[in-house]
């Protein structure tokens with residue numbers, strides 16, 4: 413299919429309002445499928461209707477990979493590599509009704525990781541992000557979503573900010589770039605994470621690269637993390653795991669126990685978190701591990717300053 417053919421679909425979003433489409437579709441990469449039609453074979457970037465009638469963006473690369481991103485929460489829920497295998501995991505208890513964050517894929521934690529003065533993991537996973545931009549370069553599609561403060565966020569965190577989240581799909585990798593700009597006239601602080609749920613066989617899953625990191629182990633008491641140092645070359649998930657790794661390296665290697673070796677690279681996500689709820693989630697804990705790129709120490713942004721962090725997950 414040619415690039416021209418990829419964008420031939422009409423833009424028809426009768427039932428869903430996207431408040432910020434002003435810069436969308438600048439590039440010949442985005443097709444907007446009718447929300448009444450769930451089927452499309454277009455390559456590139458298209459918007460369609462997902463679970464619970466929520467709008468989702470589908471990226472399809474010329475190399476045969478596919479990713480899905482819900483505007484609600486700016487949450488990537490699927491990353492299928494060319495053989496059709498989805499390397500991300502959405503929990504069976506996930507709901508798509510905006511009453512809860514989508515439990516699975518790659519939810520945002522912003523502007524707070526974990527519990528604290530505002531809701532657990534912050535509000536970004538509970539808000540509608542908007543389409544901001546799209547492109548399709550050499551068969552590798554990308555979409556940028558946008559989140560700004562509004563009354564919901566202001567009620568708990570009274571700052572003006574502008575976040576952009578760019579998701580780029582290549583044949584063998586999925587990259588994200590998160591930019592947070594302080595658009596207020598006073599400084600603010602935040603913490604953040606990409607709470608990535610990888611499909612896995614928990615009994616065989618391992619993570620390499622964390623040896624030597626300072627740890628804050630939330631097991632057994634989440635409100636009183638135990639400080640330590642990771643001594644293992646290969647970290648596994650023998651039971652409940654909830655551990656922060658400070659000063660994590662810019663590349664980790666996940667063996668998902670299902671035959672896939674996944675490289676998790678980052679720039680500026682200085683920390684990492686491993687999480688598996690074990691029998692707290694009896695129905696699904698065997699089927700995923702969370703390996704999260706995180707920023708646990710507060711980032712301070714002065715007015716007009718921008719913080720940028722990149723995650724790059726790829727398969728060998």
Ligand SMILES: O=P(O)(O)OC[C@H]1O[C@H](O)[C@H](O)[C@@H](O)[C@@H]1O
Nearest residue numbers: 526532533630654685686687702
């Ligand atoms: O259930 P959620 O709010 O999505 O949080 C799920 C988990 O996220 C992180 O991994 C935290 O370290 C855990 O303490 C928390 O339980």
